[in-house]
Amino acid sequence: MMHVAPTTESDETTPQTLRVGIQGYEGAFHEIAARLCFKDINVKIVPAHTFDDLVGLVEANEFTDVGLMAIENTLAGSLMSNYNLLKASNLKIVGETFLRIKQNLLVWPGQKIEDLKEVHSHPIAIAQCRAYFRQYPHIRLVETVDTALSARRVREENLLHVGAVASTLAAELYELDILAAGIETNKKNHTRFLVLQKEEAVRSLENTNKVSLCFSTGHEPGSLYKVLAVLAAYNVNLTKIQSAPIIGKPWEYMFFVDFVAEGELSIAQAIEAIRPLTHELDLMGVYQQGEHHEY
Numbered sequence: 001m002m003h004v005a006p007t008t009e010s011d012e013t014t015p016q017t018l019r020v021g022i023q024g025y026e027g028a029f030h031e032i033a034a035r036l037c038f039k040d041i042n043v044k045i046v047p048a049h050t051f052d053d054l055v056g057l058v059e060a061n062e063f064t065d066v067g068l069m070a071i072e073n074t075l076a077g078s079l080m081s082n083y084n085l086l087k088a089s090n091l092k093i094v095g096e097t098f099l100r101i102k103q104n105l106l107v108w109p110g111q112k113i114e115d116l117k118e119v120h121s122h123p124i125a126i127a128q129c130r131a132y133f134r135q136y137p138h139i140r141l142v143e144t145v146d147t148a149l150s151a152r153r154v155r156e157e158n159l160l161h162v163g164a165v166a167s168t169l170a171a172e173l174y175e176l177d178i179l180a181a182g183i184e185t186n187k188k189n190h191t192r193f194l195v196l197q198k199e200e201a202v203r204s205l206e207n208t209n210k211v212s213l214c215f216s217t218g219h220e221p222g223s224l225y226k227v228l229a230v231l232a233a234y235n236v237n238l239t240k241i242q243s244a245p246i247i248g249k250p251w252e253y254m255f256f257v258d259f260v261a262e263g264e265l266s267i268a269q270a271i272e273a274i275r276p277l278t279h280e281l282d283l284m285g286v287y288q289q290g291e292h293h294e295y
Helices: 029-037 051-060 080-088 123-133 147-156 168-173 223-233 267-277
Strands: 017-023 042-048 066-073 091-100 104-107 118-121 140-143 162-166 177-180 190-198 210-216 236-245 253-261 279-287
Touching (some): 017 029, 017 051, 029 042, 029 190, 051 080, 051 091, 080 236, 080 279, 104 168, 147 162, 147 168, 168 177, 253 267
Parallel strands (some): 017 066, 091 279, 118 140, 118 162
Antiparallel strands (some): 066 190, 104 162
């Protein structure tokens, strides 16, 4: 667990509460990840409808202390729109956590598979379970904005012939039956979430070993290789590299890089060593490598 201090006032009898903004609603995978990430802290979940809304919520620094945002999935890949949101914001990465995603088919109590006409869920969740639903061609798959919100609608609107793909937590919260558990095609389905905080609120974090940064390079052969060669010389473990086109500069790219420092040389030294080889280098966060969780 990373050291993020709650800002909510408390006294000796009231525990401090960390207000965590998430994209989604009660029962969303974001909520599960937040509660596991901050398992030793009293957490209040603050929902946001979209990732844009989430970033705005954390930037306002009024109703949330930190935000938790999905950034990549082992099946769907990187969420490039979220990388772009983060790059354009004044937020910094102060932590990360990983969650094994288990998708379940939730229904109104007593419903059977032959009773269903539609199943609702987020597009990514549907994509992860499409092979399962090929067995049931009579079921229409409907894309929605959130897994947990789909489950909540089944309960609140008494949808007897509509199911939802969502988490075990959503089934518990909305008192729905799990008609089929673990229906995702690939069982090695993990999502990485970033913990975000407004730049001015970030405190010096001790015992950090992971860095996220982005940069561009000169538009000539070998530019990126030179940067990676320097990082290798500083004995860092490159855990991710992601390219994104630079708008207005055809065939030029911004690189998003994560690395873990494994040697004795400092993170600051490694960053300063590559600075002359890059353009627009932006240190997006320095934090402790995250834990992997199952729920």
